[in-house]
Amino acid sequence: MTAEVVRIEGLHKSFGSLEVLRGIDLAVREHEVVCLIGASGSGKSTLLRCINLLEPIDAGRVLIAGADITLPDVNENKVRRGIGIVFQAFNLFPHMSVLANVTLGPRRVLRVPQAEADRRATELLGRFGLADKREEYPDRLSGGQQQRVAIVRALAMNPELLLLDEITSALDPELVAEVLSVVRELAAGGMTMIIATHEMGFARDIANRVCFLDAGRILEEGPPDQIFSAPAEARTRQFLDRVIAAGRL
Amino acid sequence: MLIAVVSSIIFFTIVAIALTSSSTWPLVERDFFDGPTFWRYLPVIAGAFVTNIQLFLIAEILVLGLGLLVAVLRSLSGPVFFPIRLLAIAYADIFRGLPSILIIFVLGFGVPALGLPGVPGDPFFWAVVSLTLVYTAYVSEVYRAGIESIHPSQAAAARSLGLSQVQALRYVVVPQAIRRVIPPLLNDFIGLQKDTVLVSYIGVVEAFRTANIEQQAHFNFTPYLALSAIYLIITLPLTRLTDYLVSRDRRRFLAGAR
Ligand SMILES: Nc1ncnc2c1ncn2[C@@H]1O[C@H](COP(=O)(O)OP(=O)(O)O)[C@@H](O)[C@H]1O
Numbered sequence: 001m002t003a004e005v006v007r008i009e010g011l012h013k014s015f016g017s018l019e020v021l022r023g024i025d026l027a028v029r030e031h032e033v034v035c036l037i038g039a040s041g042s043g044k045s046t047l048l049r050c051i052n053l054l055e056p057i058d059a060g061r062v063l064i065a066g067a068d069i070t071l072p073d074v075n076e077n078k079v080r081r082g083i084g085i086v087f088q089a090f091n092l093f094p095h096m097s098v099l100a101n102v103t104l105g106p107r108r109v110l111r112v113p114q115a116e117a118d119r120r121a122t123e124l125l126g127r128f129g130l131a132d133k134r135e136e137y138p139d140r141l142s143g144g145q146q147q148r149v150a151i152v153r154a155l156a157m158n159p160e161l162l163l164l165d166e167i168t169s170a171l172d173p174e175l176v177a178e179v180l181s182v183v184r185e186l187a188a189g190g191m192t193m194i195i196a197t198h199e200m201g202f203a204r205d206i207a208n209r210v211c212f213l214d215a216g217r218i219l220e221e222g223p224p225d226q227i228f229s230a231p232a233e234a235r236t237r238q239f240l241d242r243v244i245a246a247g248r249l
Numbered sequence: 250m251l252i253a254v255v256s257s258i259i260f261f262t263i264v265a266i267a268l269t270s271s272s273t274w275p276l277v278e279r280d281f282f283d284g285p286t287f288w289r290y291l292p293v294i295a296g297a298f299v300t301n302i303q304l305f306l307i308a309e310i311l312v313l314g315l316g317l318l319v320a321v322l323r324s325l326s327g328p329v330f331f332p333i334r335l336l337a338i339a340y341a342d343i344f345r346g347l348p349s350i351l352i353i354f355v356l357g358f359g360v361p362a363l364g365l366p367g368v369p370g371d372p373f374f375w376a377v378v379s380l381t382l383v384y385t386a387y388v389s390e391v392y393r394a395g396i397e398s399i400h401p402s403q404a405a406a407a408r409s410l411g412l413s414q415v416q417a418l419r420y421v422v423v424p425q426a427i428r429r430v431i432p433p434l435l436n437d438f439i440g441l442q443k444d445t446v447l448v449s450y451i452g453v454v455e456a457f458r459t460a461n462i463e464q465q466a467h468f469n470f471t472p473y474l475a476l477s478a479i480y481l482i483i484t485l486p487l488t489r490l491t492d493y494l495v496s497r498d499r500r501r502f503l504a505g506a507r
């Protein structure tokens with residue numbers, strides 16, 4: 001059995017009077033790829049943001065490699081170093097070149113010397129077909145290229161866990177494939193990932209486990225074949241029927 | 250374009266003829282537009298204007314730094330920083346809410362009058378201090394508006410890499426914010442240049458004070474005209490530049506560019 005990278009126990013999170021996460025339990029092992037599916041507003045993004053402490057939680061615990069990161073005396077900057085996140089809207093830094101985007105974390109957080117950081121960033125960019133974009137600014141790149149740079153930026157920190165939050169939802173359809181193929185490559189390389197996605201075909205391919213989120217709870221989870229072919233819950237079936245009707249499976 | 254030029258020439262010629270042909274014109278010309286007086290005082294006042302330039306350059310450098318510091322302190326989140334935030338807010342509110350001249354008087358006359366040991370009595374010193382305090386309050390608000398205009402997802406992306414709150418501000422939020430607030434900063438810079446004349450009241454002998462002395466000695470307002478000319482040489486290009494930057498930003502915004 002591989003080691004547990006993240007364990008979430010009884011996680012609750014509210015925004016004001018709106019309870020968005022209502023008791024989430026989830027454990028992810030090393031090299032595992034877990035996909036979160038569920039309707040818009042079901043709490044996928046909030047769950048991912050709670051895991052790297054971008055949102056404070058109200059109750060429950062989150063353990064990374066066995067250590068509780070929700071204790072008050074935890075250094076949240078240290079925790080976040082080891083957890084990469086890629087957002088739906090890319091969120092590249094528009095005033096920095098691609099290279100500067102990718103090396104910001106290694107240089108300022110890990111204190112890697114610039115020459116070394118540049119060398120590693122160039123290598124990573126090359127691996128994902130972005131070598132010639134090194135000096136470009138984000139607004140000169142296509143959406144697909146921007147999102148790949150965002151993935152490289154997260155990878156440059158050598159995270160133990162990668163969180164992907166609907167990273168293809170803001171892309172034109174013809175650009176989705178290039179980004180998903182990057183994620184496939186990462187999965188093949190053994191990267192532990194939690195992926196919120198609306199791309200059901202992709203989830204089915206890539207996931208070791210699929211969790212269906214409904215109104216802030218994991219209503220059902222299991223291997224992709226079981227969830228997509230024979231869901232136990234009526235609400236999961238309803239959701240999948242709607243997705244099929246929308247032509248996304 | 251041609252029509253605009255021709256119509257401008259005609260318009261201003263008519264205005265000039267109307268002004269100079271009126272019966273009071275000789276009087277006005279003698280007291281305000283006396284050529285020989287103008288050219289005699291211009292070098293004297295320009296010499297005194299060096300003090301104004303020193304004042305606003307020193308104050309402006311302090312203002313640009315301190316204003317950013319106040320804005321950053323105000324934007325730190327978390328209960329630990331609450332007292333600091335409160336202080337920064339109180340400072341900005343109070344100094345923006347008072348007439349500059351009041352602050353200049355209180356600091357320039359009041360503080361030296363206390364005769365505290367080690368406190369300088371030099372009016373130039375207090376002139377720099379009061380102008381800096383007033384304009385830092387305005388400029389901190391300009392910076393703050395810039396910082397708040399940067400979408401929180403930028404800070405979130407920086408924090409997710411492990412950058413601290415201060416690092417996220419320093420490397421990601423503030424550099425973008427400053428680009429956006431250059432035009433309003435220039436506006437406040439012009440305001441500061443103009444307000445340097447106010448410190449003449451606490452005994453700094455600068456250009457306005459010099460013009461004032463000459464005017465009273467000769468009962469002629471032409472020295473003020475000389476000072477106005479000097480001011481406009483400096484402020485007009487800056488004003489045009491500010492307007493240009495504002496309209497360029499607006500065009501970019503409308504074009505949907507970043
Ligand atoms: N910062 C916030 N403040 C208030 N409500 C929020 C905030 N972020 C998310 N929500 C609400 O929480 C719910 C879950 O949102 P989200 O986690 O983004 O869902 P999903 O990613 O599954 O679409 C939604 O109702 C959303 O409006």
Ligand SMILES: [Mg+2]
Nearest residue numbers: 044045046166
């Ligand atoms: Mg979402």
